[in-house]
Amino acid sequence: MAQHQPVLLANVNRPDSEKIATYLRYGGYDALRKALKMPPETIIAEVKASGLRGRGGAGFPTGVKWDFMPKDAPVKYLAVNTDEGEPGTFKDRLIVERDPHSILEGVIISAYAIGAHRAFVYIRGEFFLGVKRWIKAISDAYQHGFLGRDILGSGFDLDVSVHRGAGAYICGEETAMLESLEGKRGVPRAKPPYPAQKGMWNKPTLVQNVETLANIPHIILRGAKWHSDIGTEKSKGLKIFCVSGHVNRPGNYELPLGTRLKEIIYEHAGGVRMGRGIKAIIPGGASTPIISAEMVSTPMAFETLQAAGTALGTGAVIVMDETTDMVEVVRRITRFFVHESCGNCLPCRVGGKRMLEHLEKLAAGTGSKQDIEDLEYLAGGIRGRTFCPMGTGMVEPVLSALRLFRDEFVKRV
Amino acid sequence: MDTQNISGSNEGAVVDPAKRSMLLAALYVAQEQTGYLTGDAVHQVAKRLGLTDSEVYSTASFYTLFRMKPVGRHVIQVCEGLSCYLNDGAERVVEYVGAKLGIRPGETTSDGMFTLETVQCLASCGTAPAMRVNDRLYENLSPASIDDILERLMGEV
Ligand SMILES: Cc1cc2nc3c(=O)[nH]c(=O)nc-3n(C[C@H](O)[C@H](O)[C@H](O)COP(=O)(O)O)c2cc1C
Numbered sequence: 001m002a003q004h005q006p007v008l009l010a011n012v013n014r015p016d017s018e019k020i021a022t023y024l025r026y027g028g029y030d031a032l033r034k035a036l037k038m039p040p041e042t043i044i045a046e047v048k049a050s051g052l053r054g055r056g057g058a059g060f061p062t063g064v065k066w067d068f069m070p071k072d073a074p075v076k077y078l079a080v081n082t083d084e085g086e087p088g089t090f091k092d093r094l095i096v097e098r099d100p101h102s103i104l105e106g107v108i109i110s111a112y113a114i115g116a117h118r119a120f121v122y123i124r125g126e127f128f129l130g131v132k133r134w135i136k137a138i139s140d141a142y143q144h145g146f147l148g149r150d151i152l153g154s155g156f157d158l159d160v161s162v163h164r165g166a167g168a169y170i171c172g173e174e175t176a177m178l179e180s181l182e183g184k185r186g187v188p189r190a191k192p193p194y195p196a197q198k199g200m201w202n203k204p205t206l207v208q209n210v211e212t213l214a215n216i217p218h219i220i221l222r223g224a225k226w227h228s229d230i231g232t233e234k235s236k237g238l239k240i241f242c243v244s245g246h247v248n249r250p251g252n253y254e255l256p257l258g259t260r261l262k263e264i265i266y267e268h269a270g271g272v273r274m275g276r277g278i279k280a281i282i283p284g285g286a287s288t289p290i291i292s293a294e295m296v297s298t299p300m301a302f303e304t305l306q307a308a309g310t311a312l313g314t315g316a317v318i319v320m321d322e323t324t325d326m327v328e329v330v331r332r333i334t335r336f337f338v339h340e341s342c343g344n345c346l347p348c349r350v351g352g353k354r355m356l357e358h359l360e361k362l363a364a365g366t367g368s369k370q371d372i373e374d375l376e377y378l379a380g381g382i383r384g385r386t387f388c389p390m391g392t393g394m395v396e397p398v399l400s401a402l403r404l405f406r407d408e409f410v411k412r413v
Numbered sequence: 414m415d416t417q418n419i420s421g422s423n424e425g426a427v428v429d430p431a432k433r434s435m436l437l438a439a440l441y442v443a444q445e446q447t448g449y450l451t452g453d454a455v456h457q458v459a460k461r462l463g464l465t466d467s468e469v470y471s472t473a474s475f476y477t478l479f480r481m482k483p484v485g486r487h488v489i490q491v492c493e494g495l496s497c498y499l500n501d502g503a504e505r506v507v508e509y510v511g512a513k514l515g516i517r518p519g520e521t522t523s524d525g526m527f528t529l530e531t532v533q534c535l536a537s538c539g540t541a542p543a544m545r546v547n548d549r550l551y552e553n554l555s556p557a558s559i560d561d562i563l564e565r566l567m568g569e570v
């Protein structure tokens with residue numbers, strides 16, 4: 001097994017890891033000191049050169065997004081996405097609870113680079129400990145002069161506030177998150193305009209995932225080249241893979257992008273329980289297409305998973321052994337998406353419900369061949385026809401399962 | 414902070430967007446005492462933030478953590494997500510807890526102590542099965558650990 005020194009997760013297992021004293025003892029906020037002496041354009045160039053791509057699911061190049069922020073706008077914001085709700089994903093909660101300062105340092109550097117003086121932390125309502133840790137980290141950072149007026153004598157000002165969501169997966173979608181931050185129903189906005197043009201209160205807003213932000217201090221301290229030397233051609237750096245399901249050692253594993261799925265499953269996560277074979281894998285969270293065991297040699301990178309017909313998503317690997325009932329798996333995932341549909345567009349709201357009805361029948365053994373055909377027809381019809389990407393996320397598991405495990409559906413009728 | 418007219422608000426009332434952004438936080442405070450949003454609480458929130466009652470209802474009803482009906486003193490939310498299911502949790506935990514308390518999901522015990530709910534994924538898939546009780550997360554659940562949790566809550570005054 002290749003050995004890797006943890007970087008993003010270096011702190012999380014230390015005693016009192018969440019405290020500012022611990023963070024400072026291991027070099028915390030050194031990157032901020034360094035960044036505040038760099039011109040903002042240099043930081044943006046550095047992040048661009050690092051090849052860092054967003055860790056919230058879409059994988060958009062981070063430096064490019066920073067460059068999209070208008071340079072001359074007087075008021076700009078940064079919004080921190082701590083809404084982590086994609087089933088299978090549990091990395092952001094870990095960082096927030098155990099190492100909130102690593103994110104906060106990234107927040108301050110990013111805000112400085114894009115010229116934002118206010119940052120909004122949006123956190124999933126269920127993450128009660130996370131809320132406490134965020135608030136404590138922010139108040140300690142104020143006390144140490146890392147937030148507020150004239151940060152470390154640089155002349156740069158930044159205020160950060162914490163906002164609790166209240167139980168709605170869709171609020172992780174960036175524009176729905178902005179609506180929710182404004183105190184409204186979390187219904188996605190039309191794009192364009194993108195948040196970088198019109199975001200929070202119609203002002204240019206940079207939305208960034210927690211894991212993405214936690215990478216920033218390391219890129220500043222170690223340099224863009226350190227980061228771009230890790231990974232594959234199009235997927236640079238380290239990634240936290242959340243491994244769950246039928247494995248012996250489920251958990252978060254920080255590994256270079258491009259690490260093969262089988263290394264993650266068999267070497268890091270300890271292999272499949274009871275020595276069973278794998279039937280199926282969800283590689284990037286519930287909204288990414290399911291793949292079969294034949295794909296275990298695939299490197300976990302944006303471009304390789306795309307070529308394999310699926311996606312890296314959030315890097316949440318759910319392993320299902322040979323005894324798994326795939327009809328039930330798909331029913332369960334679909335139930336999630338139907339429950340979480342914001343209800344604003346018809347294909348997602350009604351199409352999702354219809355799909356679930358067919359799946360309930362098939363899972364209960366009361367379905368017919370017609371249910372399989374209707375399910376496939378509906379899924380194909382929803383795909384690409386919804387207002388936001390959630391509709392596509394909803395049908396990917398259905399379509400991929402029908403392609404790979406059709407016999408299991410047929411056996412149920 | 415500049416104020417602007419927010420479409421959908423009552424008769425062109427001027428709403429302060431900074432105030433409006435406090436709505437979710439205000440709703441949390443409003444339901445802290447009673448566990449749910451009473452009509453009076455909604456009205457108070459609306460008045461304070463310069464919104465109509467229906468605007469507040471409409472927003473609150475979008476979010477599952479805001480409740481429109483009374484709940485028990487302890488709200489148990491069992492995860493029914495995929496990873497919990499793959500780890501012998503989900504329905505099995507729901508059934509176990511439900512049998513102990515004599516209620517089904519959506520119900521509250523007659524003494525008003527417990528409400529049982531099901532939720533989707535609590536971001537604890539690596540430590541599944543998981544459930545939340547009030548604001549606390551419980552991971553790696555087993556029948557024994559569930560017994561402990563419930564007994565402790567029943568013993569609380
Ligand atoms: C339905 C849906 C849910 C999402 N949920 C999250 C989430 O919980 N956390 C997150 O960081 N991004 C989530 N995203 C992605 C965001 O829209 C956005 O791309 C991301 O926050 C940008 O940050 P990044 O570039 O650092 O990844 C979601 C997207 C969709 C379509």
Ligand code: FES
Pocket residue numbers: 087088089492493494495496497498533534535536537538541542543
């Ligand atoms: S599936 Fe239960 S915590 Fe994720």
